[in-house]
Structure formats: structure tokens, C-alpha cells
Amino acid sequence: MVGCFVGSWRDKLRYWFDGTMSRGTPALIGWLGLASVALVLVVSGLALLLAPGDVGGHGNWHGVLWMSLLRTLDPGTMGGDQGGLVFLGLMLAVTVGGIFIVSSFIGVLTTGLESRIAVLRKGRSRIVERDHTVVLGWSEQIFTVVAELVNANRSNRRSCVAILANKDKAEMEDAIRARVHDLGKTRVVCRSGDPLHPADLGLVSLASARSVMVLPPARPDADIHVVKTLLSIGSHQTANPGPHVVAAVTDSANLPAARLAGGSRTQLVDADELAVRLIVNAHRQSGLSSVCADLLAFAGNEFYLRPEPTLAGKTFGAATHAYELGVPVGLRHTDGSITLNPSADQPIVATDEVIVLAEDDTLIELTGTSPRIVESAISPHRRSNPEPETTLLLGWNKRAPQVIELLDAFALPGSVLRVACPGPVDDLIRATTNLVIETKRCDPTSRVDLERLDAQSCRHAIVLSTDGLSAQESDARTLITLLHLRDLAASLERPYSIVSEIDDDSNRELAEVIRADDFVVSDKLVSLLLTQLTENRHLAAVFEDLFNPTGAEIYLKPAAGYLLPGRPGNFATVVEAAARHGETALGYRIREEFYQPPSYGVVLNPPKHEPLTLTDRDLVIVLAED
Numbered sequence: 001m002v003g004c005f006v007g008s009w010r011d012k013l014r015y016w017f018d019g020t021m022s023r024g025t026p027a028l029i030g031w032l033g034l035a036s037v038a039l040v041l042v043v044s045g046l047a048l049l050l051a052p053g054d055v056g057g058h059g060n061w062h063g064v065l066w067m068s069l070l071r072t073l074d075p076g077t078m079g080g081d082q083g084g085l086v087f088l089g090l091m092l093a094v095t096v097g098g099i100f101i102v103s104s105f106i107g108v109l110t111t112g113l114e115s116r117i118a119v120l121r122k123g124r125s126r127i128v129e130r131d132h133t134v135v136l137g138w139s140e141q142i143f144t145v146v147a148e149l150v151n152a153n154r155s156n157r158r159s160c161v162a163i164l165a166n167k168d169k170a171e172m173e174d175a176i177r178a179r180v181h182d183l184g185k186t187r188v189v190c191r192s193g194d195p196l197h198p199a200d201l202g203l204v205s206l207a208s209a210r211s212v213m214v215l216p217p218a219r220p221d222a223d224i225h226v227v228k229t230l231l232s233i234g235s236h237q238t239a240n241p242g243p244h245v246v247a248a249v250t251d252s253a254n255l256p257a258a259r260l261a262g263g264s265r266t267q268l269v270d271a272d273e274l275a276v277r278l279i280v281n282a283h284r285q286s287g288l289s290s291v292c293a294d295l296l297a298f299a300g301n302e303f304y305l306r307p308e309p310t311l312a313g314k315t316f317g318a319a320t321h322a323y324e325l326g327v328p329v330g331l332r333h334t335d336g337s338i339t340l341n342p343s344a345d346q347p348i349v350a351t352d353e354v355i356v357l358a359e360d361d362t363l364i365e366l367t368g369t370s371p372r373i374v375e376s377a378i379s380p381h382r383r384s385n386p387e388p389e390t391t392l393l394l395g396w397n398k399r400a401p402q403v404i405e406l407l408d409a410f411a412l413p414g415s416v417l418r419v420a421c422p423g424p425v426d427d428l429i430r431a432t433t434n435l436v437i438e439t440k441r442c443d444p445t446s447r448v449d450l451e452r453l454d455a456q457s458c459r460h461a462i463v464l465s466t467d468g469l470s471a472q473e474s475d476a477r478t479l480i481t482l483l484h485l486r487d488l489a490a491s492l493e494r495p496y497s498i499v500s501e502i503d504d505d506s507n508r509e510l511a512e513v514i515r516a517d518d519f520v521v522s523d524k525l526v527s528l529l530l531t532q533l534t535e536n537r538h539l540a541a542v543f544e545d546l547f548n549p550t551g552a553e554i555y556l557k558p559a560a561g562y563l564l565p566g567r568p569g570n571f572a573t574v575v576e577a578a579a580r581h582g583e584t585a586l587g588y589r590i591r592e593e594f595y596q597p598p599s600y601g602v603v604l605n606p607p608k609h610e611p612l613t614l615t616d617r618d619l620v621i622v623l624a625e626d
Contacts, residue, residue: 025112032105039101043094050086127189129160130208133534134243136195136229137215138165138172140471143179144505144527145213150186151298152535155362159186162204166194195229198236206233207242211534214247216271223254230261246533248526252402267533267540274529275501275522276399277547280406283391283460283499285556286517287589289525290600291621292554295357296528298535301604303542304361305332305353311366312352317344319354320575320584321370326358327575327605329584329623330542330552338541341552341584341623355542357586357605371608377569378577379562388414392455392496394444394481395464396421401428403462408432409549420444420453444481455488455496463500471503478502482514508597515595552623556589559614566615572608574620584623591617 133149135142146161153159163172172190180188193200195214206212214229216222226247233245248269249258258268282288294300311319319328330340332353339346340355348354358364391407393400396419407417411434419425420442429437442449444463455461463481466474478500489495497517502508505524533540545551562577562585563569571585578585586604593601604621606612614620 025108025115028108028112029105032101032108036098036101039094039097043090043097046090050090124192124203126203127160127162127191127205129162129189129205131210132160132162132205132208134204134206134209134212135161135163135215136165136201136212136233137217137225138163138167139215139218140504141215141523141527143176144524145215145531146176146183146188147180148298148528148531149534150180150182150184152531153186154184155360156185161186161188162209163188163190164193164195164200164204165190166192168192196225196232198232201232201236206236209243211243211537212245213530213534214245215530216248216250223249223251223258227254227258227261230258230263230266234261234263244537246530246537248530251398267537269526269529269533271522271526272399272402274526274547275520276402276406277549278520278522278525279399279403279462279464279499279501280410281549281553282518282520283407283462283497284410285619286497286499287556287594287600287602287619288554289518289520290602291556291586291589291604292525293521293528294599294602294604296525296532298531301357301359302532303329303539304356304358304364305536305538306356306361306364307352308348308354308366309350311348311354312350314348315344316342316346316348317579319348320344320579321572321608322366323356323358323364324367324371324608325363325365325605326356327584327586328354328356329586330355330545332538332541336538336541338545340542340545341582341625343582344579359605371572372570373576374567374569374573377563377567377573378580379560379564381561386412388412388416389459390416390418390457391460391462392453392458393417393419393462393464394421394442394485395466395478396423396425397464397467400425400464401430403464404429404432404435404437406549408435411435418453418458420449445477445484447484450481450484450488455485456492458496461485461496461498463498465501465503472507475502475504475507479507479510479514482516486514486516517594546623552584552625554586555583555622555624555626556619557622557624558616559588559618559620560616562620563612563614566613568611568613570609570612571606574612575608578620578622582624586621586623588612588614588621589619591615591619 135145142163149161165172169190169192173188176188176190191203193203195201212233214226216226219225226249230245230247242265245262245266246269247258247262247266248271249255250271252270252272255268255270259266262268278289278292295302311322316328316331322328330338331342331348332338332355333349334351338355356364388411393403404417404419413434415435416438417435418438418440419429420440422441422443426439429439440453442453444450463478463485466477469477482498482500485498499518499520500516501520501522503521503523505521508519508521529543532543546554559565562574574588575585587606588603590601590603593599602621
């Protein structure tokens with residue numbers, strides 16, 4: 001016969017007591033309070049019963065209770081007691097009991113506070129914020145993102161950035177304080193949790209956030225992590241459409257899966273495609289990545305969407321001179337479509353928003369008067385027709401086939417691309433239409449191998465980063481290659497331009513020594529673009545059009561095609577000269593400052609009335625169709 005053991009009443013009482021004790025600090029404080037009450041009541045009753053004469057003026061039960069309580073809380077209270085042996089014994093008993101109870105109470109409070117502080121340091125408490133920015137994930141890009149969000153919110157009285165990552169809260173906060181020195185008015189709150197778990201998303205009040213950014217981690221399966229995070233966000237926000245979400249994928253092949261996971265409210269950045277476009281365009285016009293970094297960074301000039309009813313009925317050509325500290329670059333229509341670099345005679349509708357390049361939205365004001373145009377400084381020269389050129393591509397990574405494909409789309413028939421890398425790549429290169437492909441085995445870090453390539457006969461050189469290495473190791477190999485290339489080009493009368501892909505933006509400062517024409521730091525540019533989209537989702541269409549090779553793009557063209565070299569003028573004159581070519585002038589780049597950080601000679605949106613003199617070596621930055 002099988003029976004079950006039912007404990008005695010003592011076992012049940014002990015079980016119940018253990019259950020209450022396991023509830024933590026509040027239960028312990030409750031038991032200590034009950035023990036104090038029991039001690040005071042027992043001693044007071046015994047004193048009134050056994051030694052009524054020694055109680056003195058406290059003969060009533062109120063006074064005895066108060067007297068016992070004071071001796072329980074403060075052992076020094078009994079120092080002046082006088083009376084019989086029984087009374088003194090009771091006072092000693094209540095004092096000794098009080099010592100144990102008070103010391104236990106202090107210990108419980110200390111332990112509870114330490115436990116609570118430990119929980120807070122683990123970052124597992126829920127934040128209570130509204131209209132804040134949430135960043136999910138942690139990588140080196142987080143420091144660029146936080147710094148940009150701080151710059152974007154400098155004019156706000158109160159802003160918050162909440163970071164959720166599977167990392168220790170204290171480590172995250174220490175790292176941000178060390179890398180981002182000035183947080184301004186922005187509060188950065190870190191929470192430890194896994195973005196892949198919907199329950200952890202509640203720690204950062206995702207439902208009340210203004211925008212959410214998903215950062216790809218620094219590991220091979222980064223896109224898998226991003227897609228799972230997007231699914232986690234979707235499951236967390238089933239009833240509420242919630243904030244808009246921006247995310248980046250590192251492999252173009254994973255873009256369709258990310259779109260399905262994120263849904264209609266998610267805007268995705270294809271990091272591979274962005275890097276390829278910048279590399280190819282930068283090799284054709286050095287300095288493009290510096291211009292893009294300035295456009296995407298909140299510390300410089302950025303795009304704003306401005307409704308301007310007073311410009312309704314006027315042409316876009318007239319609007320180009322309507323701002324002293326702003327450059328109109330296009331229009332956003334009521335259906336959400338974007339027109340960059342519209343024709344000068346396109347009318348502006350009252351419902352259109354003007355896309356203005358400016359340093360801050362508070363500086364965008366209509367002037368009411370047109371700036372002075374220096375007609376005598378406008379260059380009558382037209383640009384010469386381009387000719388087929390030879391380009392040297394050094395190194396190989398997963399983006400190389402896309403780079404070659406886009407190079408072929410832009411190249412003139414008969415152009416030559418010389419691919420030099422350590423391994424065989426012929427099977428990885430698709431058939432080309434305009435390019436003649438030459439492949440050679442070469443170690444890009446070997447001076448002997450580079451000399452055999454006849455690099456001096458090339459017009460451009462592209463150096464790709466190396467897959468499978470850390471950012472510092474890859475950049476070290478790249479910098480050695482750049483040093484060799486620059487030394488080989490020193491004796492040339494017409495040296496080739498050098499564009500390089502690097503993984504860590506801190507190595508960009510070495511451009512002062514290597515004097516490379518341009519560095520493409522795709523991770524930083526992706527971070528900047530994500531930050532822009534978190535602040536204004538409507539800019540997604542602007543940047544999509546801007547980076548799309550079929551529409552208006554950014555070009556850096558010789559200044560001699562706009563201003564006569566050495567002839568004084570102003571930027572308004574440059575804007576007018578560009579408009580006559582069907583282009584929109586954004587700024588210029590000074591040749592003598594190509595290798596001087598942080599701007600590398602790039603000047604965007606200068607005041608239109610200030611005097612300006614350019615040389616034949618300087619460049620004008622324009623939006624144009626070709």
C-alpha cells in the first residue's frame with residue numbers, strides 16, 4: 001500500500017515560515033517587526049506584573065510600553081535604571097533582545113540595498129520614457145551612433161537614447177563615457193538584455209519610443225541576428241504599430257528576408273550596396289566619401305524638409321537663390337516622391353516641401369533679396385569629353401564582384417580593369433560589356449609584385465580591404481599597400497588617384513601621411529545613415545535617390561568649369577554657373593586641404609555672399625545627372 005506522508009503541524013508551520021522568508025527583504029523586515037512587538041509586549045507585561053513598584057512614574061501600560069520600546073531601540077537608555085533584581089533583569093533582557101533585533105534589521109537593510117543596487121547595475125529594470133530613441137545591439141558603430149544622436153538633439157531640452165544589448169550595463173556605460181566625451185542634454189540609458197527575446201524589449205519601453213535602430217553585431221552571422229531581432233520586434237508589437245524601425249544588413253542577399261521580417265514600418269540599409277557605390281564613385285571622383293560623411297553627420301550640414309508656401313508658383317531656379325545659409329537641392333511631393341536636382345523651370349507647388357541642405361534648421365530663412373552674381377567670374381569653358389581609362393583593382397573580398405559590375409556600368413567602352421589579388425578569381429568575375437578585364441596574381445603588400453603590375457600606366461587605383469581579418473589587421477595590410485602605391489606614383493608627372501576601403505575610421509587620420517585621395521569607411525557611413533533615418537524617416541527616399549546611380553548623384557568636378565581660375569567671385573556665382581549646366585552646386589573642395597582632417601578640404605553650403613576664389617586644381621561639389 002502506497003501512502004503519502006503529511007507532515008505534522010510543526011512541519012507545516014516551518015514550511016510556511018520558510019516560504020515567507022524566501023520572499024526577500026520585505027518579509028524579513030516584517031518578521032523583525034513582529035519580533036520587536038512581541039518582545040516589547042512580553043517584557044512590558046512582566047514588568048507590570050512582577051515589579052509594579054519599580055516602574056515608577058510609568059505605572060500605566062502606555063508608559064511601560066514606551067519605556068520598553070526605548071530600551072529595545074537604544075541600549076544606552078537603561079544606563080540610569082534603578083530598581084529591584086527582577087526589574088533590572090527584565091530591562092537587561094529587553095535591551096539584549098533589542099540589540100539582536102536592531103543589528104539584524106540593519107543587516108537586512110544593508111543586504112537588501114546591496115541586492116537592489118546589484119540588480120540596478122545589471123540593467124534589468126524597466127525605463128519609463130516617451131519619444132526616445134532605442135538602439136538594439138552593440139558594436140563599434142554604437143559610439144558613432146550615440147555621438148550623432150547627441151549632436152542631433154543639442155537644440156532639444158530633453159532627449160533620451162536607450163541601448164539594449166547582451167552586455168553588462170556598467171561596461172556599456174563606461175565605454176560610452178570613454179568614447180563619447182560630451183553628451184550634452186542627452187541622457188544615455190543602458191539596459192542588459194537580449195534583443196532576440198521579446199520580453200527583454202520591454203526594458204527599453206519599445207512601445208512608446210519614437211524610433212528604433214537595429215545595429216548589426218561584429219560577427220559573421222550579423223544578418224541572422226538582425227533578422228531575428230526584427231522578428232522579435234514584430235512579436236513584441238502585435239497590437240500597436242509602434243515606432244518606425246531602421247536596420248542595416250551586411251549582405252545584399254539577406255535583404256529580402258529582412259524586409260519580410262521587418263514589415264512595412266522598417267527601413268533597411270544595404271551596407272554592401274552602399275559600400276560598393278561609394279567605392280566605385282569615389283574612384284571616379286576623389287573625395288566623395290568625405291562629402292557623404294559631411295552630409296550624413298549632424299555635426300555638419302544635413303538635409304531638411306521645409307514647407308515654403310511663399311515659394312509656391314515660383315520656379316526651382318528662383319528658389320536656389322532664396323536662402324543665404326541653405327542650398328535647395330530638390331522637392332518632396334505630396335505623394336512622398338522625391339525629385340533631386342529638378343530643372344530650373346520646374347514650378348513649386350504649395351504642397352511641395354523643399355529639400356534644403358543647411359547646418360541647422362534654425363538657420364534656414366528666406367532672404368527676400370537675390371544675392372549678387374559676378375558674371376565676369378563665370379567660366380565659359382565646357383568640360384571635355386572623357387576617354388577610356390585603365391583602373392587597377394588591388395585585393396579581393398566579397399564585394400569585389402559587385403564593384404566590378406558597377407565599374408563596368410559606368411566605364412566607357414574600351415576601358416581596362418586590371419585585377420590583382422593573391423588567388424585565382426577568373427571564375428568569380430561575370431562577363432562585362434564595357435570593361436576589358438586583366439587578372440594577375442599579386443600580393444598587394446609586396447613592393448616587388450606591385451612594380452610588376454605596371455601601376456604607372458593606370459589612371460586610378462582601388463584598394464579593397466581583406467575579408468577574414470580583424471579591422472586593424474586588414475587596415476594594416478591596406479596601409480602598407482597604399483604606402484607602396486604612393487611611393488611608386490611620386491615620380492609620375494600625372495599620378496594615379498588612389499581610393500581605399502578601410503574598416504576602422506581611426507585609421508583614416510593616416511591619410512595625412514599616406515596622402516590617399518579618398519578613404520571609404522563603409523561602417524561609419526552606414527552608422528551615419530541609420531542615425532539620419534531614425535531622426536527623420538522621410539529622408540530615406542532622399543538618400544535612396546541620392547545613392548542611386550540612375551538618378552541625380554553627387555559629383556566633384558573641376559572648378560574651372562564654373563569659375564574662372566583666380567577670378568574673385570562668391571558661392572552664389574558658383575550656384576548660378578552650375579544651374580546653367582543643369583546642376584545644383586552644394587559646395588567645393590580645396591585641393592591644398594585634401595589631406596587635412598577633419599573636413600579634408602570639403603566645404604558644404606558656404607554663405608552665398610562671401611568672396612570666393614578657386615584655382616584650376618579645386619573642385620566644385622554638385623548634384624548632376626552625369
